[in-house]
Amino acid sequence: MVRGSRLRQIGWAICIGIVFGGFMLLTFRVNAVKSEVVRAERQIVALEQEKLALETEFETRANQQQLADWNAIEFGYAPPRADQFLETERQLASFSAPRAPGSPAPIRFAREMEASDYPELVSPLADHDGDGSQDETSSKEAELAAAAAGDAHLALASLDR
Numbered sequence: 001m002v003r004g005s006r007l008r009q010i011g012w013a014i015c016i017g018i019v020f021g022g023f024m025l026l027t028f029r030v031n032a033v034k035s036e037v038v039r040a041e042r043q044i045v046a047l048e049q050e051k052l053a054l055e056t057e058f059e060t061r062a063n064q065q066q067l068a069d070w071n072a073i074e075f076g077y078a079p080p081r082a083d084q085f086l087e088t089e090r091q092l093a094s095f096s097a098p099r100a101p102g103s104p105a106p107i108r109f110a111r112e113m114e115a116s117d118y119p120e121l122v123s124p125l126a127d128h129d130g131d132g133s134q135d136e137t138s139s140k141e142a143e144l145a146a147a148a149a150g151d152a153h154l155a156l157a158s159l160d161r
Contacts, residue, residue, distance in 0.1 A: 071077040086092050099106075
């Protein structure tokens, strides 16, 4: 009896091993099919995006042809030629008409100020003594600074004519 029971245990172990091996083979096969499906889905998405890009390009080119036809037939537009480009601002200004009577004055630009053009900064706290009275030298300096601030102005640059 012990021998029959031992053979049954070995038989069951072999059966379980065969079933487990089949299960592993089936699992690997399912995973392989899943990865093929995912790869195919990604390829489908890429092809759909490419199709959309090609449709957009086709519609754009069709619109370009339609615009070119309209430009040639109805509007008479043409692309710019090389001799139509300007190199300097003076060439552009040469196309302008003379000022009409009663037109506003030309726009003028302020020049860049030098450091000496700015008024000297004087601290209001430095002019006062501790008792609240001002000495005469600091009041004269304050008057000179105020006069310099009143006289400071921007000089306008004249336009080239």
